[in-house]
Amino acid sequence: MSRKLSRIGTMQVVFAMEHRGDFSMDVAESFFESVWEAHEVEEMYRHVFSEKKAAMRLESASDSPFSPDEKAYIIECVETIIENKEAIDKMIADHLKDGSIRRISAVDLSILRVAVAEIMYHEDIAPPISVNEAVDLAKMYSSSDSARFVNGVLGNIVREGGYESH
Secondary structure, eight states, rough: HHHHHHHHHHHHHHHHHHTTTTTHHHHHHHHOOOOOOOHHHHHHHHSSSSSSHHHHHHHHOOSSSSSSHHHHHHHHHHHHHHHHHHHHHHHHHTTSSSSOOGOOHHHHHHHHHHHHHHHOOOTTOHHHHHHHHHHHHHHHOOHHHHHHHHHHHHHHHHHHHOTTTO
């Protein structure tokens, strides 16, 4: 199982939820029912795997670019985000200069939600790993400015703590 690929999938589901204004598992189910174009899968794999591993995954790929373990992990993460969206969004807002998440792009907000959910609710993942992975996602799917922004917000959250009680 690739956690990086699972984070990409989770971010894509959360982005779709934000875009649709529907934070329900229906969006996740729709995501997994999607037909993936070969170039989309290749692009995703290129960010995650070595050339050899990507080729092996492409050869063995079924209808979904995600293995059953990756799909299960994505579903678990999305459920965590749905169940705790208010607390996650508050944690993000509390670490913004103006306190408003409305001004954050949907991609950046989705990345932040995934990372904050990991930091707050996945004790098996060290917070610095969540921060680094989120910065990588921002570089892949947003911009270098966004990567710095994501790093700053998450760095403040980790430095200030307060998430341990969740």
